[in-house]
Structures are given as structure tokens and as C-alpha cells.
Amino acid sequence: MVSSLIGCNMYDVVVIGAGPAGANAAIDAHDHGLRVLLIDEGRDAGGQVWRPKSGSILKASVTSIERKGNQLREHLQKSEVKRKFETRVWHIEKSDNGGWIVGLSGPDDEKQVTSRTVIIATGAQERIIPVNGWTLPGVLGLAGSTALMKENLLPPHGRSIVAGTGPLVFYVASEIQRLGGNVTAISTLNSKLDWCKALPSMILKPRLLFQGLCWVLSLYLKRIPIFWRTGIITIEGENAVEGVTITKVDKDWAPKKDHQRYIPCESVCYGQGLLPEISASRLTGADHYYDEKLGGWVPTIDDLGRTSEKGIYACGDNAGILGVTVAPISGKRAAQAVIEDLKGENPGAGQSNLKMMQKFGRAMTVLNIPRSGLIKFIDDETEICRCEGITKRDIDHEIAHGAQSHNAVKSGTRCGMGPCGGRFCMDTVAMLTAHHTSKTREEIGLPTARPPLRPVILDTLSGDLDYDDLPIPGVSPL
Amino acid sequence: MNVIFDIAVIGGGIMGCGAALRLSEGGMNTVVLEQGDIGQGASGVNAGTLSMQIKRVKLMPYAIKGHEMWEKMGDQVGFHRTGGYTLAFNDKEADLLHERMSMKKEAGANIEFVSPDKIISSEPHLSKKIVAASYCPDDGYANSSLTGQYYRNRLRELDVSYIEKFGVTDILEHEEGWKICSGARTVVAKRILLAAGGWCKKLAAMIGADLPIRARINTVTVTERAPQLLSSILGHATGLLTMKQKENGTILIGGGWQGKGTPEQGRGQIDIKNLIPNLQLAKFVIPALANIRVIRSWTGFEANVPDFYPLAGKLANRDNAFILGCVRGGYTIGPYISKLMGDFILGRETEMPLFDPSRDIIEGRLI
Amino acid sequence: MNKGAVSQVQRSEKISFQFDGIDMDAYEGETIAAALFRAEVSHLRDAPNSKNPRGLFCVMGVCQECVVSVDGKIVEACRTNVSDGLIVNRVQYV
Structure with missing residues (x-):
């Protein structure tokens, strides 16, 4: 129950991912006296949604999304949470004393840390349905394009087609315009009816609804065509994108091949929603299940984010795609679980309006659920x-x-x-x-989870061998 | 579904599928029962080394036969004969190498000793610290991930029944022979053959046989595509390293470093404290590996008994229960010994002797 | 043309680096991917089997499409900062 019983190199909590979920979890756990280490591969906290600008940008206007990220970063600065940025976790392994070993690759020499618990807040990755030409240079993931724009203020080159599902298409298109790019057309598999169905849940978050409407309105004002119930069936080009063919779809999102249209362009931003990034939680051996309404495979968790593996917690989009409104609360709740489990205290993190936010997040995720006809693309x-x-x-x-x-x-x-x-x-x-x-x-099922979580240069994993230290076991029998 | 099979083979790896194919050819109505997918256990995750230099002296004739069979399977299993070196980096290892390789040579393996200079001229990326080495031109590798595809195709061609995701939960005596249960699903067969690698201990216990089967859990690592660093397969005098660069440029690193877990717990995990020295040793042998990215490490179970000889014969002296497993070098030898096993069950004379599981199994000497 | 939000952007000092032997400009503190993107170099490598051209794709260090060679090491262009004088090359496969 007491930290001092544990070896001094052992953390109470390692938090993997410094997005809205992970950073909030780390701050709360730290505030309750736990020894916390927060790790992220980015150069600062924020994750994908609240991604910080690159160090090359000295001055620029600040968007409301970015402001939230800045608040989080300032909050983290003030707290004394120990952080490791530009550091990747390549492995998580149960240690012999009941804690967890976390393998790191980063700029410093510390190659592994041990911790009593691990909060996994690895977020999401994109789901992108393959179509002919999707490997051409000039095709960016939809969320990928937001990364480029948030970090570097660089819109895609030339004429852009923004295509896919859910709210992200409208956000990306409006950002491209804001940053001086040129959106030729928007193609979304969703129908206006899909959005009407989502409306009751969206009204719960009027500010976000308003923000979304602003994106769409700005596109209408610039007379950017929005092709509803269409999808990209081919991306054309020899060595780079030269155009796309979009097609009307039926209610199952199967292409109607006689309703096609070619649109010349130089860039394509393309994606069908997000998948929970579960490779880290799977590596721990925790149970997972499939729920398309949560974006796909997710760890089985209790109310607060405890997985089936003792000492492993999950929060944020990797525990179910519920978006940035839910992530900070889910991070705080995971911290609450850790505090309860390690200190026996109930810090009583508020429920606040979690249910409402979950409903909003789920409504957005539902817009992205792949339908059976997509295979025909x-x-x-x-x-x-x-x-x-x-x-x-x-x-x-x-x-x-x-x-x-x-x-x-x-x-x-x-x-x-x-x-x-x-x-x-x-x-x-x-x-x-x-x-x-x-x-x-x-x-x-899923393919067996195997480390490293990302490719890692062999030398950064292994120092040099002192050959004489090589343990020679019983050699194989003759 | 009241089929009564002549034999149910439990375990759909090389051993089980190889035996099933032979049994089916011999006229037995055969079913293969596999807890996961065909060929996805040790048969599908080992490093694919086909080396005479790491085979036991007494098993050498079996290995030579097995190697010939792999060569025949050819492209379908990603077979490559590359030649292979075994390396020693100090005098103690050199002595070990000479002693062991001389005996293996005597047992029929085509092994010669080569000078470090000669190796460097054909493998310029190897460490210059080599003290002694042996070479076998027959050595090579196959792509173990193709095991499942290969055997599944063969079973389908010969119309041999197989059931995947059939994790055996009980084996009961039955008027026709045996009733094999997987939860509520059952299969009835006159005979059974246990060929489930590290899982054989648990299965044998279901029919009251206590076998001293243990499982090692070997680690394998693969890098991403790399420039040409290696054209032969490599081994180490101590057995602690195997390496090969595949046609696509990826490099496989093995050597029997131990992971964590037991067959009963499912798939094993790597153990960071053993993975790191495994990679360090690989880098020691090929310094240019330092800059190459590792993309995957995994483990597979290798079953053995204390004398490190196979279990291949009748189980618990019954006439309708058999076991095939714990074959050291099982990937190389598997296709051949499983054929022998099939012949044995069919009542035929076997080309080479099998290994009676009811022998006195004494702890083997490790040197 | 609408230059809206980007017109007031102030960026860091310019530095230079090389990509496949060609001199390129970059802003200090940005990634190799960003610098190449600005220079409209979209073709970052050829896929190993098909030899089809590939470029920046996920921009999050997941897809591995933007890998380049720096000092003989393969790195993700989207996760690696550029520095003055850096020599970057397209990855060549065997």
C-alpha cells in the first residue's frame, strides 16, 4: 500500500500517451502523491487533437482547439509530473514482483522503467479503406492532414479533395481553406439523414454543434461542393495524385457504378474514422472485445478503466472512440482507479456530465461505422x-x-x-x-500482439555486449 | 454427424499434419484437431533453420531425410539452401566447435572446418573476431510462416478432415475407441495420435499418462528489410544465436533465448532481459545490424523430455493411442519422422526406428 | 488568393539540408517531413516490392511510409527534426 516499500526506481504509475486522457490522468495521479512518469512520442503534450505547433513556428494565430492544448500544456508545466517526450514505449511486460516493465526508446539513456501500474492512453489511429491509388504520394490520411496543419500550418498542395466519413471531413476542409489551401470538393459517404439522426445527441453539446455548423457554413459560403453519399472509388495518377473518381453509394455504402464523376486534384485527404490504438494494451495480455460503436476492438474495462490485467488501466480513445470531450474525464477516472487501488483512497473524481459526452462521442463514431458495401470499393x-x-x-x-x-x-x-x-x-x-x-x-480475432510497438533501431534497444559476460547456458545435448 | 474416424490426430503442426497425410494415404479415415489454426504453433513461428550443424548426432539420419523432404517442398515452403556457418569467438568455443562438429560429421553431416579468413571473404559483414568456424553446404532455411498454408493445402488436396479452433478439453474412453471433446463439441475415433508439441503433457494426462514433458520458450526476432548483410545462415558454437537474411532482405535472429509463459497459459511472451542479450550477440556478430530496425519479436514453445530424444510410439502401451513429439530439431526432422509415425500406426515396418515413449527417460547430460 | 491565417505566421530561422543530394531549405525546429512537404517533394521512396512511389501518409509515425535514411539509419521523416547540414537520402531496398 505504501510507495516506500517499493524499490526507489519504481514508479507508481507510468502513463503512456500525453494526449487529453493521458495528461489528465498523470496530473491527477501526481496530485495525489503518486510517483508518475508520463511518456509521449511527440515533442510536447496534446496528442493528435491538441497537437502542439512545431518549434519552427514562432508566432501565429491560435485556434480554439489549440488554446485547449495550450491550457493542458501549461497545466502540465505547473505540475511536477515527470515527463519524457520524443520517447516511445516499445514493450510492456509483467515483472516478477507484480509490477510492470516498460521498454523505452528515446533521447536519454534510460531504456526501461518499472512501475506498479500502467495507464494506457495511446489514443487512436485512422481507419482508411484501401482503394486503387491510395498509395500514391499526395494522398494523406484525413487525421494525418490535420497533423500536418496543426503542427506546421501547411495545407495540402494544389487542389484538394477531402473525402471520407464523420465530422472530420468538414473540419479538414475548413482548415485547409483557413490556411490558404484550396478545397475542390468534399465527398462524404454519410447522407444528410445520417447527420439528422446524430442531431439529438449533438444538441447535448451545443458549443461543439455550433463549431461544426461553422465549418460547414464556411464551406457553403466559399461554394465548395459537398457530394453527400459518395465515396472515392479510384485515385488516379502516375507518380502522384492527378485526380479522383467519386461514385454515388447506396444505403450500405456500395458504389453505384453508373453514377461516377472524375475530379482533377493534386491532394486527397481521405479516411473513414478512427480505430482504437490497442497494440499497447494487447501486449499486456488484457482481454479485448469487438464493439463497432466504440470504433472496433477495445480493452474490456470497468467503469473507471481497469482492464482484466491487474495494474493495467486504459483511458481515452484507445478504450473506445469517444473523442476529445470524453478523453480528459476518462483520464481522470483512470487516475481515480489507480489512486483507489494503490492508496485505498477514494479521491471521488466527479462524474460530471460524462454520460452526455459519451453519447455525443458515440454519435460521432456511429457516423464512421463501415457498412457492408464498402468492400466493393x-x-x-x-x-x-x-x-x-x-x-x-x-x-x-x-x-x-x-x-x-x-x-x-x-x-x-x-x-x-x-x-x-x-x-x-x-x-x-x-x-x-x-x-x-x-x-x-x-x-x-486479431493477429497475435508482438513487440516492439513501433520499429526500433536495434542499437537503441541493446547497448554493447561485453562478450565475456555472455551467459553460456548448458549447451544443447549432442 | 456420426462419423467414426479411424484416427484423430490432435495437433495440426508439422508432426500432426505430416502423420495425418501418411495415415490418410494408407487408407485411414483421419481427422486433424487443432486448437488454433493449422501450422500456427511452434511449426509456424520458429526461425525456420534447416541446419545439420545443430542436429543431435543420433538424430542425424532423420535430419538428413527431413532436409531432403523440405528441399522437395521447395518454393511452397520458402526453402533455400544457402550453406551455413557455425562460429566460435574464443578458444573455449573453438574447442567445443571442433569436438561437436567432428562427431556430427562422423554421423553423416557434410561439415567442414573453415578458416576465419575464408568466411570473411564470402561474408564480409561478419565480425572480424571469429576464431574458428565450421561450414555445411547443405544448410539453409525455410519460411516457417508458410507451414500452415502448406499443410492446409495438402490436407485439402487429399481430402483429410481437419477442424480448427478445436481446443481439446477432454479425451474419454469410448466403445469405439476414444471420444475427444472440445467443450460441447465431440469427435469419435478408433485411435488417437497426440502431436501437439508442448501441449502433449496435458493431453496425455487426460488419458492417465504422466509424461515428463517440459517446454522451452524460444525467442525469435525479425528486422525490417536491410541491405545485403548475409548470404548464408549463421549459428554460434554455443547454440545461442542463429541468423539468416531472407530473400526479401529481412533478418531473422534466434538462438533459443527464453521468453515467459507455459503452453497451458496460451502463447508466451518475450522476456526483455533475454531479448536484449540475444540482440547484442547478433550485433556482435554482424556489427552493421546496429542501425537496422527491429520490427517484431515473438516466442514459440519447444517441448522436450529429460533425455532430449523424441517421444514417438505407443502411448501408455495402448494399441489405440500414440504420441509424436519432443523431437529436438523438430522443424527439420518433422516431415520425415511424422511419415515414420504414420507407417508405424498403419502397422508397417518403419524405415528407421522410432523412439518408444515407455523407455526409461533419464536426465540427459548437458555439456 | 486567400492567405488568411498563414499570412501572420512567423517562422524560425532558415537552415539548409540535403535530400538525395539536392540542397533544400527548412525552418529550424520542423520535421524532415514538413520541410520536404513545403518543398513539394512528395515522392519519398519506392515501395520495396512494387517499386511504386510512396509519400507522407499518416503523419503520426504509424504507417512508416515516410521513412528516409539519415546517417545510415532509417527514420520516420514525420517524427524526426531537420537540422542544419543534415544529409537525408531516399531509402534503397535490396
Whole structure:
């Protein structure tokens, strides 16, 4: 129960991810006297949504989103939470004394730390449905383009098409315009009716609703065409984007091939919502389940974010895509759980209006749930695994020859064995497997979680070997 | 579904599938029961080394036969004959190398000793600190991730039944032989063959046999595509390192460093305190690895019994229960010994002797 | 043309670096990816199998599409800051 019983190099909490969830969790845990280490791969806190500007920008106007990020960063500055930025966690492992070992790669020499608990706040990654041409230079993830704009104030080059699902298309398009770029058209799979259905939940957060309406209004005022219920079926170009063909879709989002239109452009911002970034929580051995309303696979957690593994907690979008309104509260609640579990105190973090915010977040996520027709956007020759160049035809063939699970498809085709670790093909492979085998996502499963969480240069993992120290075990029997 | 199979093979790895194919060819109505997917256990996650230099002397004839079978499977399993070096970096290792390799050579392996200079001329990226080395031109590797695809295709071609995601929870005696349960699902067969690697202990216990099976949990690491650093497969006199660069440029690093976990707990995990020295040793041997990115590390279970010889024969002296497992060098030897096992169950003469599980199993000497 | 929000931006000092032997400008403190993006270099490497051109994609250090070679090491351009005189090259695969 008492920190001093534990070795002095041991933290009480390591928080992975300094976005709105993780940073708030770290601050609260620290305020309750716990020894906290907050780790993030970025150069400062904020995560993706509240991503800080690059160090190259000395002065620029500040948006309301950025202001929130600045507040968080200032708050963190004032608190004495120990932080490691530009540092990645490549491994999480149960230690022999009941705590956790966290493997790091970063600018300093500390290659691993141990902690009694770990709060995982790794956020989300994009879901991007592969179409022909999606590998061309000039195609950016939808959220990826926000990263470029928030960090560098650089809009995509030339004429941009913004395409995909959910609120992000409108935000991206309005940001491109604000930063002096040029949006040629917006293509969204959603219908106006989808948005009307979301309206009752959105009214719960009038300020956000208003903000969204401002984005859309600004686009209308600039006479930027919005093509509802359409999707990109091909991205054209030889060595870079030259244009896109968009197509009308039916209610299942299957393309209607006789309703197509070619639009020339130089940039495409493209994505279909977010997937919880669960590779860290999976590595701990915690249970996960599939819930499309939460964005896909998520760790099984209790009310406060306790996973099935003792000492592992999850909060923020990696515990279910509920967005930036929910993330700070979910971070505070995870901190509450840790404080309860380590100190036996109940700090009583408020419920505030969590339910309302969750409802709002869920309504936004629902707009992104892939529908069955989306598979028809993927051509036989479309590369699904960008790293290894594995096409839909390869994957279909493997499934037709008996591969019934994600692991089986992966090992037979190499799909997902490249440097990104399957993060951009995993969801599509599961969609295809489900389509061909009628199995559920749970039955298809996920490929086995394996470290490192990101590629890591061998030298940064391992120092030099003193050859004489090499432990020579019993040599294999003759 | 009242099929009564002639035999149920529990375990869909190389051993189980190889035996099932032979049994089916021999006329037995065979079913393979696999807890996960075909070929995704140790058969599918090992480092794929096909090296004569790391085979036990007494198992060498089996390894040579197995190697021939891998070569025949060829591209379908990603077979490559590259030649392989085993390296020593100090006098003690050099002595060990000479003693061991001389015996293996005598047992039929095509092994020669080579000078460090000669190695460097063909493998210029290796450390200059090599003191002694041996070479076998037959050595090579196959791509273990293709094991599942290969055997699944063969089973389908020969119309052998297989059931995936069939984790056996109980094995009961039955008037026809055996009733094998996976939760509420059951399969009835006249005979059973346990070929489930590290999981065999638990399965054998279900029919009252207590076998001294233990499992090692070996770590394998792969890098991303790298410039050409290596053209042969590499081993280390102590057995602590294997390395190969595949056709696509990725480098596989193994050497039997231990992870954590037991077969009963599911898949194992890597152990950071063993992974790091494994990678350090790899970098010691190929210094240019320092700048290459590691993209994945994983573990697989390797079962053994104290004398480190296979269990291949009747189980608990019954005529309708068999076991095949704990084969040291099982990836190389698997295709062959499983064929022998099939012949044994079919009542045929086996080309080479098997390894009776009811022998006195005494702790083997580790040197 | 609308230059709105970007017109008042003040950036840090200019530095220079090399990409595949060509001199490029960058602002101190930005990533290699940002500098190359500004220079409209969108083709960052060729995919290993198909040899198709690839460029910046996820901008979050996940997809590994923007990797470049710096000092013989492969790094993500979107997660690596540029520095004065830095030599950056396209990654070549075997």
C-alpha cells in the first residue's frame, strides 16, 4: 500500500500517451502523491487533437482547439509530473514482483522503467479503406492532414479533395481553406439523414454543434461542393495524385457504378474514422472485445478503466472512440482507479456530465461505422497491405484456400508483417474475412500482439555486449 | 454427424499434419484437431533453420531425410539452401566447435572446418573476431510462416478432415475407441495420435499418462528489410544465436533465448532481459545490424523430455493411442519422422526406428 | 488568393539540408517531413516490392511510409527534426 516499500526506481504509475486522457490522468495521479512518469512520442503534450505547433513556428494565430492544448500544456508545466517526450514505449511486460516493465526508446539513456501500474492512453489511429491509388504520394490520411496543419500550418498542395466519413471531413476542409489551401470538393459517404439522426445527441453539446455548423457554413459560403453519399472509388495518377473518381453509394455504402464523376486534384485527404490504438494494451495480455460503436476492438474495462490485467488501466480513445470531450474525464477516472487501488483512497473524481459526452462521442463514431458495401470499393488489384504490397486478390485467395483467422491470413500472405505492424491493413483483412466466411470479428480475432510497438533501431534497444559476460547456458545435448 | 474416424490426430503442426497425410494415404479415415489454426504453433513461428550443424548426432539420419523432404517442398515452403556457418569467438568455443562438429560429421553431416579468413571473404559483414568456424553446404532455411498454408493445402488436396479452433478439453474412453471433446463439441475415433508439441503433457494426462514433458520458450526476432548483410545462415558454437537474411532482405535472429509463459497459459511472451542479450550477440556478430530496425519479436514453445530424444510410439502401451513429439530439431526432422509415425500406426515396418515413449527417460547430460 | 491565417505566421530561422543530394531549405525546429512537404517533394521512396512511389501518409509515425535514411539509419521523416547540414537520402531496398 505504501510507495516506500517499493524499490526507489519504481514508479507508481507510468502513463503512456500525453494526449487529453493521458495528461489528465498523470496530473491527477501526481496530485495525489503518486510517483508518475508520463511518456509521449511527440515533442510536447496534446496528442493528435491538441497537437502542439512545431518549434519552427514562432508566432501565429491560435485556434480554439489549440488554446485547449495550450491550457493542458501549461497545466502540465505547473505540475511536477515527470515527463519524457520524443520517447516511445516499445514493450510492456509483467515483472516478477507484480509490477510492470516498460521498454523505452528515446533521447536519454534510460531504456526501461518499472512501475506498479500502467495507464494506457495511446489514443487512436485512422481507419482508411484501401482503394486503387491510395498509395500514391499526395494522398494523406484525413487525421494525418490535420497533423500536418496543426503542427506546421501547411495545407495540402494544389487542389484538394477531402473525402471520407464523420465530422472530420468538414473540419479538414475548413482548415485547409483557413490556411490558404484550396478545397475542390468534399465527398462524404454519410447522407444528410445520417447527420439528422446524430442531431439529438449533438444538441447535448451545443458549443461543439455550433463549431461544426461553422465549418460547414464556411464551406457553403466559399461554394465548395459537398457530394453527400459518395465515396472515392479510384485515385488516379502516375507518380502522384492527378485526380479522383467519386461514385454515388447506396444505403450500405456500395458504389453505384453508373453514377461516377472524375475530379482533377493534386491532394486527397481521405479516411473513414478512427480505430482504437490497442497494440499497447494487447501486449499486456488484457482481454479485448469487438464493439463497432466504440470504433472496433477495445480493452474490456470497468467503469473507471481497469482492464482484466491487474495494474493495467486504459483511458481515452484507445478504450473506445469517444473523442476529445470524453478523453480528459476518462483520464481522470483512470487516475481515480489507480489512486483507489494503490492508496485505498477514494479521491471521488466527479462524474460530471460524462454520460452526455459519451453519447455525443458515440454519435460521432456511429457516423464512421463501415457498412457492408464498402468492400466493393476495393478492387482485386488494390494493395491492402501497403508495406508488403499484398492485394485483395492475394487475401481472397488465402481465405478461399482455408485461412479462417487473421493469423492464418497473415502468415500465409505476409499481409501485416511489414514495418507498420498491420495497423493499416488489419481492419480491412478482418472485413474481407468476415465477408467471405460469415464469421464474426471475434471469431476472426486479431493477429497475435508482438513487440516492439513501433520499429526500433536495434542499437537503441541493446547497448554493447561485453562478450565475456555472455551467459553460456548448458549447451544443447549432442 | 456420426462419423467414426479411424484416427484423430490432435495437433495440426508439422508432426500432426505430416502423420495425418501418411495415415490418410494408407487408407485411414483421419481427422486433424487443432486448437488454433493449422501450422500456427511452434511449426509456424520458429526461425525456420534447416541446419545439420545443430542436429543431435543420433538424430542425424532423420535430419538428413527431413532436409531432403523440405528441399522437395521447395518454393511452397520458402526453402533455400544457402550453406551455413557455425562460429566460435574464443578458444573455449573453438574447442567445443571442433569436438561437436567432428562427431556430427562422423554421423553423416557434410561439415567442414573453415578458416576465419575464408568466411570473411564470402561474408564480409561478419565480425572480424571469429576464431574458428565450421561450414555445411547443405544448410539453409525455410519460411516457417508458410507451414500452415502448406499443410492446409495438402490436407485439402487429399481430402483429410481437419477442424480448427478445436481446443481439446477432454479425451474419454469410448466403445469405439476414444471420444475427444472440445467443450460441447465431440469427435469419435478408433485411435488417437497426440502431436501437439508442448501441449502433449496435458493431453496425455487426460488419458492417465504422466509424461515428463517440459517446454522451452524460444525467442525469435525479425528486422525490417536491410541491405545485403548475409548470404548464408549463421549459428554460434554455443547454440545461442542463429541468423539468416531472407530473400526479401529481412533478418531473422534466434538462438533459443527464453521468453515467459507455459503452453497451458496460451502463447508466451518475450522476456526483455533475454531479448536484449540475444540482440547484442547478433550485433556482435554482424556489427552493421546496429542501425537496422527491429520490427517484431515473438516466442514459440519447444517441448522436450529429460533425455532430449523424441517421444514417438505407443502411448501408455495402448494399441489405440500414440504420441509424436519432443523431437529436438523438430522443424527439420518433422516431415520425415511424422511419415515414420504414420507407417508405424498403419502397422508397417518403419524405415528407421522410432523412439518408444515407455523407455526409461533419464536426465540427459548437458555439456 | 486567400492567405488568411498563414499570412501572420512567423517562422524560425532558415537552415539548409540535403535530400538525395539536392540542397533544400527548412525552418529550424520542423520535421524532415514538413520541410520536404513545403518543398513539394512528395515522392519519398519506392515501395520495396512494387517499386511504386510512396509519400507522407499518416503523419503520426504509424504507417512508416515516410521513412528516409539519415546517417545510415532509417527514420520516420514525420517524427524526426531537420537540422542544419543534415544529409537525408531516399531509402534503397535490396
